[in-house]
Amino acid sequence: MNQSNPENIYLPKLAVLDRVVDEIDEVKTFFWHFKEEADQAAFRRFRPGQFAQVSIFGAGEFPASLPPSPTEEETFFTIRKVGSVTDALHRLRPGQEFGVRGPYGNGFPMEQYHGRNLVFVAGGIGLIPLRSCIVYALANRDKFGKIQIFYGARVPKDLMYQPLLREWEKAGGFECYLTVDRPDADWKGHVGVVGSLFKKSGVQVPVANTTAFVCGPPVMFRFVIKDLLAMGLPETDIVSTLERYMKCGVGKCGHCCIGVAYVCVDGPVFTFQQIRKLGEDI
Ligand SMILES: Cc1cc2nc3c(=O)[nH]c(=O)nc-3n(C[C@H](O)[C@H](O)[C@H](O)COP(=O)(O)OP(=O)(O)OC[C@H]3O[C@@H](n4cnc5c(N)ncnc54)[C@H](O)[C@@H]3O)c2cc1C
Ligand code: FES
Structure with missing residues (x-):
């Protein structure tokens, strides 16, 4: 028995x-x-x-x-x-x-990015999945090149993790840029969609030896990807996380499948090239 x-x-x-x-x-x-x-x-x-x-x-x-x-x-x-x-x-x-x-899930292979520039681009609650790798990268600051954080929300009260954002804005050793689509009376920062920060005076997004992390609502994702590709970033150096309906979470039930990929085990982290090949419309 x-x-x-x-x-x-x-x-x-x-x-x-x-x-x-x-x-x-x-x-x-x-x-x-x-x-x-x-x-x-x-x-x-x-x-x-x-x-x-x-x-x-x-x-x-x-x-x-x-x-x-x-x-x-x-x-x-x-x-x-x-x-x-x-x-x-x-x-x-x-x-x-x-x-x-x-x-x-697979997670971001942070050790593979050692020595590279990291560009984080988040919109709205897209900062939730990126918070982990941003904090990880800042805690291991000496292992990475230039680090830039670009984060936007529709209105100031929709900016997530506000105490942490204030710390990031003040801290040295990396760059943090915030924006809102619609300012309120107290907002003194940048106004515009998150991609408009790339063109802000003094901002230089590194292209060579760079990994860009992009998470946010579909419309923001599409525009930011367009901007990053136009700057010359290869599709393989742009990474994101996919959110799909899941049941088991461990590759058994098939609920999360997109084509040949099980988002719960092969993802949720994919390069933009993988996302495009899966035919996935974010
Ligand atoms: C890998 C992964 C990570 C996630 N991380 C977070 C997170 O950190 N914080 C967070 O708030 N949410 C996250 N989500 C989404 C979260 O799982 C759903 O919002 C949740 O399942 C909704 O359950 P519910 O019973 O409250 O709502 P339901 O009654 O199941 O759904 C309510 C509404 O939300 C929509 N919805 C439900 N699940 C999803 C989904 N996976 N993708 C898109 N729309 C959905 C439905 O279409 C419906 O309109 C994540 C999803 C995945 C797959
Ligand atoms: S959620 Fe069951 S296979 Fe992915």
């Missing part, structure tokens, strides 16, 4: 909600830890760009990016309330339990 008891890959590990921070309208950051220390230690070996499956008991499960960098202590998700399960997470209170499976 086979007495082995292989781990059930669909069984989430128990997590406890520590605290909740408001980000922007309908978006909150949920700080949490695993109940078991061993689970926490195993999970903290995640790579920037990976994701996890979040289970809210009695409501369901959904995939979520990992915005913390592995160089940070705390584990957290930043989640927009869009439907029943994300709403159930938004209604949890500190001390309540939920489930987490993962980390899953």
Whole structure:
């Protein structure tokens, strides 16, 4: 008789909600830890760009990016309330339990980018999946060339992670440019779509030996890709993450397939060349 008891890959590990921070309208950051220390230690070996499956008991499960960098202590998700399960997470209170499976997916191969310039371009909540690799790159500043962050939102109150943005704007050793489409009375910064920052006086986007990370709403993605390609960046040096409907998260159910690719295991990080070859319309 086979007495082995292989781990059930669909069984989430128990997590406890520590605290909740408001980000922007309908978006909150949920700080949490695993109940078991061993689970926490195993999970903290995640790579920037990976994701996890979040289970809210009695409501369901959904995939979520990992915005913390592995160089940070705390584990957290930043989640927009869009439907029943994300709403159930938004209604949890500190001390309540939920489930987490993962980390899953390929993530950004940050070690392959050592010695290269990194250009991060994010729009709106597209900063959630990029936050991890930006914080990771800044924590390992000496391993990379020039680092530039370009981030835009429709209005100032839609800018995510505001305390961190203020730190990034003030810190030296890298460049951080912010913009909004529509300013309010207090906004003193740049006005225009995120791609307009590339042409801002004094900004020089490096092209040679550069990897560009692009995440944001579809219209922003298309314009930024056009700009980067026009500057001369090869398709293979532009990377992004794809969000597709997922169920299992581990390459079993086929829900996330685009052509031959399983977004949950082959992605969610793809080069723009791969995205184009998959025929994927972001
Ligand atoms: C790899 C990955 C990482 C993600 N990371 C985050 C994150 O960090 N923060 C965050 O807020 N959300 C993230 N999402 C999206 C999140 O998983 C969905 O918003 C969530 O599944 C919605 O569940 P729900 O039951 O609340 O809403 P549902 O009732 O399932 O859906 C509500 C609405 O959202 C749309 N929707 C649901 N899932 C997706 C999806 N995957 N892509 C596009 N539209 C969708 C539906 O069409 C519907 O209009 C991620 C998705 C993937 C695949
Ligand atoms: S989500 Fe099941 S195969 Fe990708």
